[in-house]
Amino acid sequence: MAVCAAIIGKDNSSKFFVTLNPDEELHFQYKVLSSLDIIEDKLATGTKGGADTKELYLGMLLSLETYKIYGYVTNTKIKFVIVVDSTNVVLRDNEIRSMFRKIHSEFADIVSNPFYIPGEPIISKNFTTSMKNIMTGTV
């Protein structure tokens, strides 16, 4: 179960942010934004080659005392970030990967929605609900 999920646009501005506990939102925003530097780093070294660097999933970005932060960057340079509680040991790499994949298909759906203008923050209620479902693992 993830505690926070975020979608960051091409220009590193936040497009969507959801936390399970609304009181912690600001706290998580700092963590997510600080992990953006690591994403940039990983992408820069990724262009030099290597087989596994071609994957969209970037793996763990940061491991803090209480949280672990995972990243994923689409081909269109949209960044997805998930924050997971460190005490949660059930959640393995594969589960995180499939979570990102689900987020990506939700995101592809929202981009195909004519009422969403690409580059704007996402304010769809439907999208928020499905994101929360993905985070809590109810889908």
Next chain:
Amino acid sequence: MADESLFDFLHNEIVNYILDKDDNKSNEGKEEDLSILEYIGFSTGYRIIERLTKEMPRFKDELDTMKFLCTDFWCALYKKQIDNLRTNHHGIYVLQDNNFRFLMNLSNGKQYLEVAPRYVAFTCGIIRGCLANLNIMCLVTAEVQNMPSCKFHIQVQRT
């Protein structure tokens, strides 16, 4: 297949609709304004690429992206691959389709050549939109010499 012709019919109607609207404004003798059609293509391309690249590995470079455009992307849109891709390795790419879907049923030769630009503008927009979302800014123009074959010139703008 019926579902494939739907796309063709819809596209033809969009072209007609835009030209009709254009007719109402008096612009005798001027060139047809296809910018709206191109823009429809642009926003379509910009959105659809997110879905099409979902299962793809990250693209290495520009050429890799172009190859994707010629194979998987063209297949998803037109059920066939681009027949020929040429590049000068300095930002110019030429994609040649010998049997372009929107021109295929129009004519086989030089007849109706003067209306061909109407039927390639949408596709130019799609290509531009896709590449824009993949962070490649470019100019796309089409060239039709002998229907139903069509060449798309992509000129990448480097800053």
